Amino acid sequence: MPTSQIYRGSSSPAHTTTKVTATFTGDVYLDPISITPETAIANVTFTPCARTHWHTHEGGQVIRVIAGSGWICDKGGVPRRLRTGDAVWAPPGTTHWHGADEGSVMTHFVVGIGKTVWHEAVSEEEYKENREEREK
Numbered sequence: 001m002p003t004s005q006i007y008r009g010s011s012s013p014a015h016t017t018t019k020v021t022a023t024f025t026g027d028v029y030l031d032p033i034s035i036t037p038e039t040a041i042a043n044v045t046f047t048p049c050a051r052t053h054w055h056t057h058e059g060g061q062v063i064r065v066i067a068g069s070g071w072i073c074d075k076g077g078v079p080r081r082l083r084t085g086d087a088v089w090a091p092p093g094t095t096h097w098h099g100a101d102e103g104s105v106m107t108h109f110v111v112g113i114g115k116t117v118w119h120e121a122v123s124e125e126e127y128k129e130n131r132e133e134r135e136k
Contacts, residue, residue, distance in 0.1 A: 026050025051099025058114030068106035
């Protein structure tokens with residue numbers, strides 16, 4: 001009979017918190033739980049204004065905000081506010097970005113399904129656009 005698998009947190013040498021840079025803008029810290037070709041499960045902490053680049057997930061992505069506030073934006077859409085406790089489902093192939101608010105650190109738990117395809121950085125203009133709509 002199979003047994004449950006325990007994935008140790010960042011205290012384990014195999015799972016250390018890493019500052020990621022290549023596909024993020026600003027200071028972002030990744031605490032991986034399990035990274036396989038099928039799924040990437042992690043806690044990710046964004047400092048104020050830090051964010052992902054535009055990206056898609058082959059099988060979709062689940063995001064659950066653990067602390068702080070931030071934004072998610074689908075390509076061609078308006079950034080939408082995220083708050084502690086919010087959950088997001090980004091369907092397969094949806095090009096999007098997510099990251100922290102201007103005045104908050106944000107930590108979220110993510111499950112990326114299948115391959116992640118990274119695109120260009122989110123510009124300052126894209127991050128700040130539609131501010132009036134974003135503040136609602």
